[in-house]
Amino acid sequence: MTPVLAASTLTDWIDAQGISWLPEWGPVVLAAVVHVILLLTFFGLPAGIFIWAERKVSARIQDRLGPTRVGGRFGWLQSLADGVKLLQKEDLAPADSDKFLFRLAPYIVIVAAFCAFMFLPFSNGWTAVAMDCGLFVALAVLSLEVLGVVIAGYSSGSKWSLFGGMREAAQMVSYEVPLGLTAVIPVVVAGTMNLNDIGNMQQGMIWNWFVFQNPFTFLAFFVFFVATLASNKRAPFDLAEAESELVAGFITEYSGFRWSLFFLGEYAAMFFVSALGVVLFLGGWWTGIAPLDNWFVSIGESCWMGDYIVRVIGMKIFLVKSAILVCVQIWVRWTLPRLRIDQVMTTCLKYLVPIACFLFLGVVLYPLILVTVLGRTTLLPGSGVAMGERVPVPVVEAHDFHPEPGDVAAETVAAPQEEEH
Amino acid sequence: MFDLALHFLIFIIAGSVAFVLLPLLIGQFVRPDSPTPEKVATYECGEPTIGSSYVQFDIRFYVVALLFIIFDVEVAFFFPWATIFGGATQLADPRLSDAARMNLTDRLFDLLPGTTTQETMLSASDALQMAWTGFGDILVFFAVLMVGFAYVWKRGDLDWVRSLIQEKKNAREAASKASA
Numbered sequence: 001m002t003p004v005l006a007a008s009t010l011t012d013w014i015d016a017q018g019i020s021w022l023p024e025w026g027p028v029v030l031a032a033v034v035h036v037i038l039l040l041t042f043f044g045l046p047a048g049i050f051i052w053a054e055r056k057v058s059a060r061i062q063d064r065l066g067p068t069r070v071g072g073r074f075g076w077l078q079s080l081a082d083g084v085k086l087l088q089k090e091d092l093a094p095a096d097s098d099k100f101l102f103r104l105a106p107y108i109v110i111v112a113a114f115c116a117f118m119f120l121p122f123s124n125g126w127t128a129v130a131m132d133c134g135l136f137v138a139l140a141v142l143s144l145e146v147l148g149v150v151i152a153g154y155s156s157g158s159k160w161s162l163f164g165g166m167r168e169a170a171q172m173v174s175y176e177v178p179l180g181l182t183a184v185i186p187v188v189v190a191g192t193m194n195l196n197d198i199g200n201m202q203q204g205m206i207w208n209w210f211v212f213q214n215p216f217t218f219l220a221f222f223v224f225f226v227a228t229l230a231s232n233k234r235a236p237f238d239l240a241e242a243e244s245e246l247v248a249g250f251i252t253e254y255s256g257f258r259w260s261l262f263f264l265g266e267y268a269a270m271f272f273v274s275a276l277g278v279v280l281f282l283g284g285w286w287t288g289i290a291p292l293d294n295w296f297v298s299i300g301e302s303c304w305m306g307d308y309i310v311r312v313i314g315m316k317i318f319l320v321k322s323a324i325l326v327c328v329q330i331w332v333r334w335t336l337p338r339l340r341i342d343q344v345m346t347t348c349l350k351y352l353v354p355i356a357c358f359l360f361l362g363v364v365l366y367p368l369i370l371v372t373v374l375g376r377t378t379l380l381p382g383s384g385v386a387m388g389e390r391v392p393v394p395v396v397e398a399h400d401f402h403p404e405p406g407d408v409a410a411e412t413v414a415a416p417q418e419e420e421h
Numbered sequence: 422m423f424d425l426a427l428h429f430l431i432f433i434i435a436g437s438v439a440f441v442l443l444p445l446l447i448g449q450f451v452r453p454d455s456p457t458p459e460k461v462a463t464y465e466c467g468e469p470t471i472g473s474s475y476v477q478f479d480i481r482f483y484v485v486a487l488l489f490i491i492f493d494v495e496v497a498f499f500f501p502w503a504t505i506f507g508g509a510t511q512l513a514d515p516r517l518s519d520a521a522r523m524n525l526t527d528r529l530f531d532l533l534p535g536t537t538t539q540e541t542m543l544s545a546s547d548a549l550q551m552a553w554t555g556f557g558d559i560l561v562f563f564a565v566l567m568v569g570f571a572y573v574w575k576r577g578d579l580d581w582v583r584s585l586i587q588e589k590k591n592a593r594e595a596a597s598k599a600s601a
Contacts, residue, residue: 011424032428036435044440087448095461096474107437114436118428129428136500137425157474158463173489180496184503191507192528193500252464256452257444264440342580349485349579353492357567360499364559367510368552377514386521388511393524393534 010034035128039117046323047267048079054267054330061334082260089256096157097253105155106258108148109265116142116272121196123285123314134195138276139183143231145269146172149240152262153250164249167341168240171230174348175237179227181356185220185363186210186280189387195276199284201390206288208390211281214379216362221281223356225325228273230348232266235333239341274325275318282321285314484578488570495566499559505529506555512548 014027022030052067055078059066071077093102118128119138131137146168153165189210190198202209211221230237241249251262278284286293300310339347367377367387377387463470508529512522519539526537543551573579 028424028427029431032424032431035428036431039432040435040439043436083444087444088451089448090453090455090460091445091448092456092460094463095458096463096470107441110440111433111436114440115429115432118432129425131425133500136497156463159465159474159476162474162476170485173486177489177492177496180493181499184496184499187500187503188507191504191509191511191525193504247464247466257448261441345485345579349488350574353570357563361563364506364556367513368549368556371510371513371549376516377510386511386514386516388514388517388525389521391511391521391525391528393520 032128035118039114039128042122043114043117043268044264046271046319046326047264048083050267050271050323050326050330051079051082051263052076053327054333057327057330058334061331083257086257086260091258092253092255094157094253098155098157101151101155102253103258105148105152106254106261106265108151109145110148110261112141112144112148113265113269113272115144116269119195120272120275121199121279121284122318123311124200125196126311126315127196130194130196133193135183135187135193135198135276135280138195139180142269142272143172143176145265146231148265149233149250149262152254153240156250156253158253160247160252161250164240164242164246164252167242167246168233168250170341171233171237171239171344171348174345175227175230175352178223178348178352178356179231181353181360182220182224182227183276183280185217185360188360188363189213189217191387191391195279197392199279199286200392201387202283203286203290203293203390205290206283209281209283209288214363214366216359216366217281219355220359220363221277223352223359224277224281225328227352228277229329229332230344232269232273232329234266234270234329236336236339237344238333238338239344242338244338270326270329271322274329275322277325278318278321282325285311285318287317484573488573488578491566491569495562498562502555502559506552506559509548509552509555512543513545513552515545517545 010031011027014022014030019026052075056066056074067075067078069075070081093099116138119131119134119141121127121130121134127134149168150165153161153163153168156162186198187193190201192198198210206212210217212218229235233240239249241251243249246252251259254262296310296313300306303309370379371377463474465471508525511517512525512529517525519542522542523537523539524534526532526542527534529543530537
């Protein structure tokens with residue numbers, strides 16, 4: 001499809017400012033730098049908060065207090081304090097390890113998780129690279145993270161690490177399949193891989209969310225969630241670490257700050273897959289209450305900077321939904337015992353893969369059979385509920401886009417600028 | 422494409438510098454650096470390490486990995502198919518307004534927004550036919566994969582713990598058959 005890039009709208013917006021001293025490639029680079037600065041905070045901050053949340057939630061589940069001292073109440077600065085402590089720890093590489101790969105592994109984990117963030121729409125139109133194949137590229141980039149884990153396991157020169165890395169490889173190659181298959185399901189419903197469009201198509205009441213679209217998408221969400229748990233090596237699928245059997249699995253030989261980077265990557269990836277689940281199934285940045293959303297949008301149209309305010313509200317909704325999903329992941333981790341490796345593989349290959357295949361066929365056949373039998377693609381009658389009515393009309397073409405005062409797209413583009421100041 | 426490549430470049434540089442390189446450089450000034458033979462020894466629960474760590478072990482997931490390659494390539498082909506199929510099923514709904522139908526036709530045939538007119542837009546019956554054809558295509562594609570999956574399952578390659586007794590029994594039977 002013809003790319004309608006939101007990133008190039010920021011580029012075009014900078015271009016339209018007529019800054020004479022900028023070279024021809026200046027606006028593109030400037031836009032990318034703005035995106036990096038914004039996303040660095042969205043990568044690091046939630047990760048730190050969720051590490052704290054994990055400790056606090058696990059403590060409460062186990063009837064303990066968890067961190068209480070650092071930063072006053074609730075120990076909310078614990079992650080930062082840990083980071084400072086870990087900075088002062090010796091940076092060791094075992095004598096038997098492959099030093100180059102050993103040092104390289106954390107880079108791969110961090111960079112893969114971070115690059116996936118550039119495809120994530122945080123609010124309507126707020127995405128660094130809005131591609132028409134955004135979902136596809138995001139999944140591809142995120143799955144590179146496993147490479148870092150396998151390299152870490154292999155290069156450590158420890159048997160524990162080697163087994164941890166190999167388990168992770170085995171687990172990942174099997175769980176990518178149900179993950180991919182269930183990620184196709186919203187694409188079948190929406191008819192687009194553009195994450196921003198998928199999010200916008202779920203505007204309206206809560207039953208417009210794709211998770212409630214039909215019985216197959218409803219089940220697909222849970223398969224997707226389980227597969228993301230496994231792909232992030234979260235309990236009950238944390239066989240790569242498995243502290244009760246493999247000491248610490250692939251991170252046995254890591255110490256100090258390099259050790260903590262794996263956790264930063266893991267928690268950021270947790271946030272990412274939750275956010276992806278929210279965009280694909282749980283209505284993205286819409287509240288699910290149509291009058292409320294319409295009220296927000298009407299405010300946006302009526303006042304100065306309204307579009308920006310509406311998108312900030314949307315982002316808050318989006319972040320809250322993602323945080324809830326992350327909390328469910330944490331809850332699951334401290335509730336279920338770890339599976340054995342053969343149980344993990346059986347769960348995936350003999351249960352999740354056939355279920356995902358069935359759901360895929362179901363979601364494909366559902367509208368076809370309905371339209372052939374009932375003459376409409378939804379169970380409910382009425383013209384407003386047709387999925388095709390919700391497909392957004394592309395506003396602008398990237399290369400002939402000239403923002404004008406009051407233009408919605410131009411206002412959107414202005415928004416990241418505001419945050420930068 | 423240039424935009425995407427540039428973003429990747431800047432994100433990789435910024436991610437590795439901000440999260441890994443910079444903290445490690447700062448750490449360089451505050452952390453101790455005094456490795457001893459005990460410290461850099463491989464951890465094996467406090468015992469002296471026995472042999473090399475690069476041990477040989479059974480890669481039991483080899484067939485699973487092969488299966489994954491096939492499956493993942495398959496899923497990669499599902500994505501573009503799903504966009505077209507999704508568009509076609511949306512168009513197949515006769516309740517659609519003309520405006521939505523023109524928009525969807527533009528998207529389906531990869532036209533510039535606003536190209537399609539009321540005369541050229543895809544009718545519901547044509548779209549339905551297209552969707553059924555798409556379904557037939559993916560069914561053939563999917564069936565081939567499922568046959569392979571069923572074969573691998575039947576062969577027992579999906580079992581992480583192979584039944585050794587069963588394998589030995591099978592081998593004995595095969596040997597007795599060959600001798601007879």
